[in-house]
Amino acid sequence: MDSPEPDPILPASSSSSSSACSPPVGQGSxxxxxxxxxxxxxxxxxxxxxxxxxxxxxxxxxxxxxxxxxxxxxxxxxxxxxxxxxxxxxxxxxxxxxxxxxxxxxxxxxxxxxxxxxxxxxxxxxxxxxxxxxxxxxxxxxxxxxxxxxxxxxxxxxxxxxxxxxxxxxxxxxxxxxxxxxxxxxxxxxxxxxxxxxxxxxxxxxxxxxxxxxxxxxxxxxxxxxxxxxxxxxxxxxxxxxxxxxxxxxxxxxxxxxxxxxxxxxxxxxxxxxxxxxxxxxxxxxxxxxxxxxxxxxxxxxxxxxxxxxxxxxxxxxxxxxxxxxxxxxxxxxxxxxxxxxxxxxxxxxxxxxxxxxxxxxxxxxxxxxxxxxxxxxxxxxxxxxxxxxxxxxxxxxxxxxxxxxxxxxxxxxxxxxxxxxxxxxxxxxxxxxxxxxxxxxxxxxxxxxxxxxxxxxxxxxxxxxxxxxxxxxxxxxNPLAFAPKVVKHASNSPAIMEEGSRATPSSARHKRGCNCKKSKCLKKYCECYQAGVGCSDGCRCEGCNNPFGVKLETVYRRAGKWKNSSQGQLDPSETEDACTNSGTASQSSPKWREMIDISHLTPLSHPYAGAIAGSASFSTRDCSQLPLEQTYQGSSLHLPSGYHHWDNSPSGLTPEVHGSNAPPQLSPDSFLQNILEEDDMPEKLTSSSTPTKAVTASSPNKKRVSPPNVQSGQLRSSPSLGLRSGRKLILQAVPSFPSLTPCSKLKHDVHQTDDDHGDSTS
DNA sequence: GAGTTTGAAACT
DNA sequence: CAGTTTCAAACTC
Structure with missing residues (x-):
């Protein structure tokens, strides 16, 4: 690879590019x-x-x-x-x-x-x-x-x-x-x-x-x-x-x-x-x-x-x-x-x-x-x-x-x-x-x-x-974000610090801009979300999203609506829309619901596909408007990503990879997408009687992450609403925002915001 | 390895 | 901002 001669087309090298200085941040603030x-x-x-x-x-x-x-x-x-x-x-x-x-x-x-x-x-x-x-x-x-x-x-x-x-x-x-x-x-x-x-x-x-x-x-x-x-x-x-x-x-x-x-x-x-x-x-x-x-x-x-x-x-x-x-x-x-x-x-x-x-x-x-x-x-x-x-x-x-x-x-x-x-x-x-x-x-x-x-x-x-x-x-x-990382990660697994756009993504990461896939259905590495191992988010403009790490909500909604139209009456209403229309309070009161909230965060996130799992389980925890489908998803652990099945069947607690599944598309021979997103199959699968509790067990094969750290468990249990915050728009954390003045201030704020938003979301 | 497909980046 | 072009990675054969 030879070094080229400087190209006249290229911008003139400037060693004095000191312009565009941002105003001092925080100085004297x-x-x-x-x-x-x-x-x-x-x-x-x-x-x-x-x-x-x-x-x-x-x-x-x-x-x-x-x-x-x-x-x-x-x-x-x-x-x-x-x-x-x-x-x-x-x-x-x-x-x-x-x-x-x-x-x-x-x-x-x-x-x-x-x-x-x-x-x-x-x-x-x-x-x-x-x-x-x-x-x-x-x-x-x-x-x-x-x-x-x-x-x-x-x-x-x-x-x-x-x-x-x-x-x-x-x-x-x-x-x-x-x-x-x-x-x-x-x-x-x-x-x-x-x-x-x-x-x-x-x-x-x-x-x-x-x-x-x-x-x-x-x-x-x-x-x-x-x-x-x-x-x-x-x-x-x-x-x-x-x-x-x-x-x-x-x-x-x-x-x-x-x-x-x-x-x-x-x-x-x-x-x-x-x-x-x-x-x-x-x-x-x-x-x-x-x-x-x-x-x-x-x-x-x-x-x-x-x-x-x-x-x-x-x-x-x-x-x-x-x-x-x-x-x-x-x-x-x-x-x-x-x-x-x-x-x-x-x-x-x-x-x-x-x-x-x-x-x-x-x-x-x-x-x-x-x-x-x-x-x-x-x-x-x-x-x-x-x-x-x-x-x-x-x-x-x-x-x-x-x-x-x-x-x-x-x-x-x-x-x-x-x-x-x-x-x-x-x-x-x-x-x-x-x-x-x-x-x-x-x-x-x-x-x-x-x-x-x-x-x-x-x-x-x-x-x-x-x-x-x-x-x-x-x-x-x-584009100030041009060189920003394409995937942003959030420190906590708690949904409370996740922005709206990540609702359908793995519990802690999402693509910065979102993908724009048309043909790959976010199932190939053409998709940056998929490539990054994160679920698609609301920011994605993908079509027919089947991202195994988490589909964007639009897809979920659309499919939910489609399914709803074609399969009304097959589900217990309490499992679907009523839970939402009753606002987060009602849904939160459901043991199953709460458990699923925990699932979404107690899933062993270190698992390579935890994101997908968490995504599939956690996109339900944020916006009441999405509760119907989410909850049906959540209430049906059989439809969780196949990783769950692997774990469930794996007393050794080995991860799916060890079982031979080794790539997101290979989450299992029967991709969980087929389980949770296949529109036609949805009704039957949603009628599964599997309990979230089982899902919890299954999701914690090695028992190392089931018991959350204090912070997590404490937050989750003391603030169940954290998992139910509505779709309030938060600032993408990749973009600098004024930092929290207290470590948990943002969290608290989110909690409050969540509480406030519940009313809005249900109105 | 060549050709094709795909979607992001760049351009208009 | 939408449509188009360019580009290179991903993919297929």
């Missing part, structure tokens, strides 16, 4: 003041923002990218190798970047946005911290636990001679004892120097991250409850520690490799285009002028370092583009999207990369453990691939972050039959777009093309960075 006030980090210690990329011509990030919600795109860049701030380590020769002062206003915008994010993170961590201040007295945790050392650069670093493994072991134990105080402090640390970490150890650590979830959940006391109350449904601080630990532990790359970034870029290693992302989790210290920099460990930001060298060999086993297509509001409901929020998602991709790297599984028991653990973090497609390749042997439902699945959106494409993309790398094949249009998957993902791409006349290369950025800016000017 009550919110920021509020959030700042909540931060446990003293303002005086707030870090001066690193303007490492101010030398670039990166245009001002558009508001969508300054979302306080987790922006993995940015955080991917944030993790980008070569732009690592190794402030505590001179090995990497990047320190000069950090010291760049005087950000341009555009960066300030984002910095402030990040500041908001950080503030939320801080606040999230503060609660427990404040509590722990009293609890910790007499703790056996060394006094210096979690304390950072401020080096000459005012960068908090861990002593360089710390043994990483010991350090993190200590961190973990300390976290158990100290709760979030340590976590909080940890966030201020830079990673210890890591030079010699066994990849096997890293794998083992990784697997333990998830094994330890349960103990975390069992941590008694207010700490964990506090976390739960903060809507932290997936990652608690300890997990962050684990992620942190993992990040450092797997940093088996010699640190001096970092100095070769430029070379690597030129050699084709992907480099994320969203350079501004590096600032994602850093504080803007403009308010204080303090020069203490709060930075994340370089190992975390250096996402590439997550991948052992032998895996990285193929130049793209690590995917800088990993997060680029996905922007999950991992904790957007809490506004506590923090730096580490990017880790899980990033890991998902990283895992996928590893999955595609056979070497990883050859000789390590740790890797065996690892493979099973990560299995459910892969997309359905990835799981399919992994299973087909025999690289993953288990499917234990670790129930970890569901967003991991979504992270891999678009990464599972296995182009050709040679498995050339089995490593999950994105390789475009552009011929005429010069890889500077969204047609190009690489470009659209915000990554440079690889040498392994088959593109022609490619401009999407580091050497054309200015051009790339310019084009990108143009595209973003046209």
């Amino acid at each position: 009550p919110f920021l003041a509020y959030a700042s006030g909540l931060s446990p980090i003293d303002q005086a210690n707030r870090g001066r923002i690193d303007h490492r990329f101010s030398h670039t011509s990166v245009p001002s990030p558009l508001p969508v990218f300054t979302s306080p919600h987790v922006d993995l795109q940015r955080q991917t860049g944030f993790l980008e190798r070569g732009e690592v701030n190794m402030s505590g380590s001179k090995d990497h020769g990047q320190g000069d970047i950090q010291s760049k002062p005087d950000p341009d206003p555009c960066f300030q915008n984002e910095d402030q946005s990040c500041g908001q994010s950080a503030a939320f993170m801080d606040r999230y961590l503060t609660g427990p911290l404040e509590m722990d201040n009293t609890v910790n007295n007499g703790s056996t945790v060394p006094d210096n636990a979690g304390d950072a050392i401020v080096n000459n650069n005012n960068v908090r670093v861990l002593p360089q001679d710390q043994n990483v493994e010991n350090y993190f072991n200590f961190v973990e134990s300390a976290a158990y004892q100290e709760g979030s105080r340590f976590v909080h402090n940890l966030m201020e640390l830079t990673a210890p120097k890591v030079d010699d970490v066994d990849p096997g150890m890293f794998l083992d650590n990784l697997s333990q991250v998830q094994h330890r979830q349960q103990p975390v959940a069992q941590v008694p006391g207010d700490w964990h409850n506090n976390l739960n109350s903060g809507c932290q449904s997936f990652l608690d601080p300890l997990q962050r520690i684990e992620a942190y630990k993992f990040s450092a532990g797997c940093s088996s790359l010699p640190s001096n490799r970092l100095a070769k970034d430029a070379e690597q870029n030129q050699r084709g290693i992907r480099r994320h285009l969203q350079f501004e992302a590096s600032r994602a989790c850093e504080y803007n210290s403009n308010e204080t002028g303090d020069t203490t920099t709060l930075i994340l460990p370089a190992e975390i930001r250096d996402f590439k370092s997550f991948v052992p060298p032998h895996i990285e060999g193929e130049s793209c086993a690590w995917q800088a583009d990993s997060c680029s297509q996905t922007e999950f509001d991992v904790r957007s409901d809490c506004g506590s999207h923090d730096a580490l929020a990017c880790i899980p998602s990033g890991l998902g991709l990283h895992f996928h990369s590893m999955v595609g790297s056979g070497s990883l599984y050859s000789d390590s028991s740790a890797s065996n453990k690892f493979t099973g653990e990560i299995y459910n973090q892969l997309t359905p497609f990835n799981q399919q691939e992994a299973s087909a390749e025999g690289k993953l042997s288990t499917s234990s439902d670790i129930g970890m972050v569901e967003e991991l699945n979504m992270v891999n959106y678009g990464k599972s494409r296995k182009r050709g039959k040679d498995g050339s993309e089995g490593d999950g790398c994105k390789r475009c094949n552009c011929k005429r777009s010069k890889c500077l249009k969204l047609y190009c998957e690489c470009f659209a993902s915000g990554v440079y093309c690889l040498d392994s791409c088959s593109c022609e006349n490619c401009f999407n290369k580091p050497e054309y960075e200015d051009t790339v950025l310019d084009v990108r800016q143009q595209i973003e000017a046209r």
